[in-house]
Amino acid sequence: MMDAIKSVLRRPEAGSILSLIGVVLFFVLFGGASLGTLVGAASWVNFAANLGIVAIPVGLLMISGELDISIGALIPAGSMTTAILTGYYGLPIGVGIAGALTVGVAVGLVNGLLTIRTSVPSLIITLATLVAMQGVVLSASVLLTGTASVALTAPGWAKFLFGQLIGGSHQVIIIWWIAFAVIIGFVLHKTRYGNWLFAMGGDRVSARNAGIPTDRMTIALFVLSAVSATFVGICQAILFNSAQVSGGMNFIFNAIVSVVVGGVLLTGGFGSVVGIFVGTITFAIVSQGIYFTQIDRNWSNLIIGVMLLVAVLMNQSFRDLALYFRPRGKRSLPREPANP
């Protein structure tokens, strides 16, 4: 039993699981929230799903040693592209979705190519594309439609796939989020590509010397994160039957906090998809679950700040635990004399 607990503690997601337990306990014990209502509530799950689809690729980029904050502009870019193409020009919804995903691919390629071709940190590059894309989305919207908010109506199948409310409350994007997490989790932890990501985050030059196509991997990751952000935008446009040029900026910090709470090392080389997943849930519960408590909503940011610090400190000590761990008593091979 103790061994099982200890082996969980050495994993990257240990801090996020403890944070989640801590936050839920805090809400139940001091906020007077009922555990049943909290778990069953749709609000934080919907929030987590939208955030989680962006947080997973942001976490992958962080593991590989990069950062992408342009996602903040790509969520409205995705929903506006869908709404303008489908709602304003009356094209089929399939065209709208394809157009939005193309915008994602294009911006992801720009981010990726600039990152591998220049020595500018990806934080700065994606800050530039973030601001630039905000300008593009606003100008294009005003230029093409004369307004900053466009309505659309999606046909039944699109509504079913991307904008459905399951049981009248849970957005269908929750299923997309879980499926995405399972697939990416498999790729990161079970395939060689995952190993390449960890190696790139550990030491890019050595990874390249070991024959890993670091440039192609970096571009693919930036494309993945940009496409994921536009996907969230598409789902929101179809769900709400309209799109606005604003919004999405909160996602930047929310995603980074979720990923860091989830045990991903900011400098790269360490992390897990389970951690990112749990980190996102924890974040969502703090920011949305607070409505189910008697705690004033305005305190939630304070809780997030404290939680972030505590989680990072925990992650650090668990990482050390993992580093200096040596199994005692257990020997997989017989001992040999030190000097043969």
Add this chain to the structure above:
Amino acid sequence: MNDKPAILELKSVNKSFGPIDVLHDISLRVRAGEVLCLLGDNGAGKSTLIKTLAGVHKPTSGQILMDGQPVTFTGPSDAQGRGIATVHQFGGTFPLMSIGRSFFVGVEPTKGWGPFKIYDRKRANEIAVKAVRDFGITRIDDGDRLVGGLSGGERQSLAIARAVYFGARVLILDEPTAALGVKQASHVLRIVNESKKRGLAVVFITHQVMHAMTVGDHFAVLIRGAIADDFRKGQRSREEITDLMAGGETMAGLEAQVEGYMAEHEGHPPSFQVLEGSAAP
């Protein structure tokens, strides 16, 4: 021993970066089962020489030969493909990866088929642990341990074992003992010996003369980008080599000065100022 053909040979290699000449007329040869020690102070051109051997830099003029045939490395991976492996000062460079995972970076063993080809953790761990234990590092027994938790010597050993496992014929060790304690350094030296016994050609770069003399068969002293001396085991004493590396008689002179001072001052070593002052002409 001398008549064995050299695996890797440099023939009057020059390297300059723009107007700055870094390597002058370097000629070296490394044979199978032999350790060539490259000695030199900081800034003597050791790293440029290593990078030229490892395919990072192309010589401005001169020739590189492998097994007697002239070769041109297109890049570090080309040199690696031909069996030249470089192990840097801190060995494993992925501190937060497990031993098995870092051992197989880029060439991960997999099992399964199609899109479900998964990384074979068990096999990777077994091979990695066995490879490093074969070099006599028996403290490593769990492939799931993170590389960052190993001692400096163990990391070096892991890196060397990895290079050998993947078919290296020439092992370039860049200051492998520089950051290590006495015991850890002796681990690494033992592994250098073991590599030599297995028939590898080893280029051992160091400025620690004692370590060089423990394992070296052939020595080259590098001063300001040129080979100042080239000799075989037993042809020079430690003092001679140290003096040469430091650029002449300074070391011996300093020692005599300290001894003289101590004799005059009841065994107290001189302060730095005293030495500085008296050293001025």
